[in-house]
Amino acid sequence: MTPHPVSETPSQDLETGINQLATIGRLLDHPELARVYVYICYYGPVTRPEIKAALEIPKTIVYDHVETLETLGIVTLAGERPVEVTAEPVRITTDGTVVTPTILHAVALQEVDEDISYFVERHGVGKLAAAVRQAGLHYAGQITQRMAADPLEISTGEAVSIILALKPALAVGREYDPYFDVIFPEIADDIEFEGEFDVSTPRPNTD
Template identity: 65%
Template sequence: MGPAPAATIPPGDIETEINQLATVGRLLEQPELARVYVYVCYFGPVTRPQIEDALSIPKTTVYDHVETLESLGVVDLDGDRPVDVTASPVRIDADGSTITPTILHAVARQEIDDDIAYFVERHGVGKLAAAVREAGRHYAGRITQRTAAEPLGVPTGEAIRIVLALEPVLAAGQTSDPHFDAMFPDIADEIDCRNEIDVSNPETQTE
C-alpha cells in the first residue's frame, strides 16, 4: 500500500489565509494604521470624524487609513454622511502563535507609549508579541515582572517596563477582543488587571 494522500486545502481557503497573513503583516508594520484598525474594531461602528477626534489624527490621514483598511478587507463602510466604519476582528494561527486584535493593539501603542516604542526598537515586533504572552502570565499570577525577563531574554528592567506598559492592552483585550481566549487558552479567566483601568474609555485602549 502506498503512502496516504496529502491533505489539501481548498483553493478558496488558501486565498483567504494568504490574504489574512498579508493584512496582518501590513498592520504589524504600520502602528498608526493598526491604531485606527483597533479603535474601529473595539468601538465600531464609528464615523471617520469620531476616529479623528478620538485618536487626534489629521482628517486626511484618517481617510487614507480607512481606505487602506477597506482595501485590505478588514473594515466595512455603511451609510452615507456620516459613513459608519466597522471592523472584522482578525485572527491568525501560525507556528503555535496566535495574532488577534490584542497583539495589534500592543503594536499600535508604539505611537503613544515610549516604553513600548523603545522595546520594539530594541527587540522587534515578534518579541513584543512574546511580551504580551508573558504579561498575561504575570497578570494571571503565574510569574512576577522580574521573572518575565528570562523567557523574553531581555534585561530585568526592560521586562518590568514592558509588562507594566502592556496592562491596558490586556485589560482592553479581555473586554473587546473576541479572540482573547485563543491567545491565553489556559489563563484567560485568571488575568486580572487593575480595577482603575476604564476599558470603556477609548483613551485607555488607544490613547
C-alpha cells in the first residue's frame, strides 16, 4: 500500500489516498487491531484459531478484528475450513512520516507492554514513531539509549525504557517488514539482534 496508487483520474487518486490514510489511522488508534494485522502480515497465511492461540485473544474478538481488517481491504480470506487469512503490507508516507508494519507493531505492543502503553499515554503515537527511529539508531550502534532522550525531548529514564521496550518491534520488523529500510534507509543493514522474537513477544528477554 502506497500513497501514490496508479489510477485513472486525480479524483480516484485522492479517494484512494484518503482511504489509505483512514485505514492507517484506524490501526494507529486501535492497538489490538494493529496487533492482529501485524501478526497476519508477518506470518500469513494463518487461520483464525492460530491467531487466537498465538496472541491469546478471545475467539470472538479475533473474528471481529479479522472481519474489520477485511472490510478495510488489507486482509483477504481464502479457502474453506480452516479459512486462511493473509495481509497486504502497508506503507504510507505523508509529510515525511513513514508508517509500515514495524511502526504498527510498535503501536500494537501497547497491548502487552506497560512501558509502551505508558509512553503513548504520556507522549502520543507520534512520539512513539519517533522513538522507533531512535531505537533503530541505537541498535545499529550509532547512539546509546541515553542519547535518544534529547531528540525525543524526554527524560533519560524514559529513553532507556522505550528503546528497550521497542526491541521486539525492530527485531521482528528487521526480518519480516518489506519496508523496513524505508524507515531506516541508511542503517537497516546495521541493525542486528540476538535472541528469538515474534509478534507475540511482550518484551525482550535480554538487554
